[in-house]
Amino acid sequence: MKLFRTAAGCVIEEDGQHYRLDGHTLNWLLAREDLPEFLPGLLQTIVPDQGFHAADLLAPIEHQEVWAAGVTYFRSRGARMEESKDAGGGNFYDRVYSAERPELFFKSTASRTVGNGAKVRIRADSHWSVPEPELTLVVSPKGRIIGYTVGNDMSSRDIEGENPLYLPQAKVYNGSCALGPCILVNDSPLPHSTEIELEIVRHDRVEFSDSVSLTQLKRDPITLVSYLLRDNTFPHGCFLMTGTGIVPPSSFTLASGDKIRITIEPIGTLENEVA
Ligand code: DO4
Numbered sequence: 001m002k003l004f005r006t007a008a009g010c011v012i013e014e015d016g017q018h019y020r021l022d023g024h025t026l027n028w029l030l031a032r033e034d035l036p037e038f039l040p041g042l043l044q045t046i047v048p049d050q051g052f053h054a055a056d057l058l059a060p061i062e063h064q065e066v067w068a069a070g071v072t073y074f075r076s077r078g079a080r081m082e083e084s085k086d087a088g089g090g091n092f093y094d095r096v097y098s099a100e101r102p103e104l105f106f107k108s109t110a111s112r113t114v115g116n117g118a119k120v121r122i123r124a125d126s127h128w129s130v131p132e133p134e135l136t137l138v139v140s141p142k143g144r145i146i147g148y149t150v151g152n153d154m155s156s157r158d159i160e161g162e163n164p165l166y167l168p169q170a171k172v173y174n175g176s177c178a179l180g181p182c183i184l185v186n187d188s189p190l191p192h193s194t195e196i197e198l199e200i201v202r203h204d205r206v207e208f209s210d211s212v213s214l215t216q217l218k219r220d221p222i223t224l225v226s227y228l229l230r231d232n233t234f235p236h237g238c239f240l241m242t243g244t245g246i247v248p249p250s251s252f253t254l255a256s257g258d259k260i261r262i263t264i265e266p267i268g269t270l271e272n273e274v275a
């Protein structure tokens with residue numbers, strides 16, 4: 001089942017019907033270890049509501065932090081090595097790709113995160129920006145994967161490439177993260193055949209498109225979560241982006257007005273325009 005956050009509260013979509021969860025905040029829901037088992041029982045007690053409008057969607061995040069894994073696909077390893085070779089950073093990316101400990105970094109808070117239909121941003125001091133379409137895990141306080149959403153880890157590749165120590169500036173800024181359109185509440189792993197699709201539309205024509213399947217993801221989501229929770233507590237749960245396997249060619253940079261569409265079925269499509 002799909003969990004949406006709207007201005008009027010949380011809404012569940014099940015079999016084409018929508019159910020308003022009056023009185024249950026997203027913080028309260030995502031702190032439940034048993035969310036995948038709890039929601040079906042709750043729906044038995046609620047009547048469907050006809051007042052759901054996709055235009056009312058908000059990012060499915062409240063007090064949760066967003067973290068991200070990096071260099072989890074071979075394609076990402078190669079792109080980072082190339083962009084940072086002048087800075088001598090290439091070796092780091094190669095080493096982290098094959099190391100036992102994954103790269104995990106702090107990505108965003110709710111205030112910097114936008115939902116479906118809202119605008120993502122590129123930094124004013126960057127001249128090379130890309131979207132990173134990433135399967136995003138929804139993690140309970142005790143580290144159970146209770147759902148999935150679609151994520152966009154907007155990145156300034158020139159800043160990241162100049163020096164790996166600039167990573168936080170390349171990754172964390174206003175409008176640098178998009179999540180949505182919903183949380184697919186489900187504790188079963190998504191099939192390896194699951195596709196992540198990216199389409200960037202400029203002036204009504206497709207400027208770039210590509211896809212990658214989860215077979216290319218080098219790290220197991222459960223292992224990524226176990227590293228994130230080492231000596232770290234998340235009382236409201238958290239989000240963990242699993243890295244990008246799609247990198248546009250080096251000649252490509254996002255521009256204002258571009259529309260970024262990221263689709264991961266069975267979650268849905270996250271669409272954002274660049275401000
Ligand atoms: O190491 C830099 C960032 C990597 C990243 O965001 C990714 O691989 O998706």
Ligand code: MG
Nearest residue numbers: 132153243244
């Ligand atoms: Mg990324």
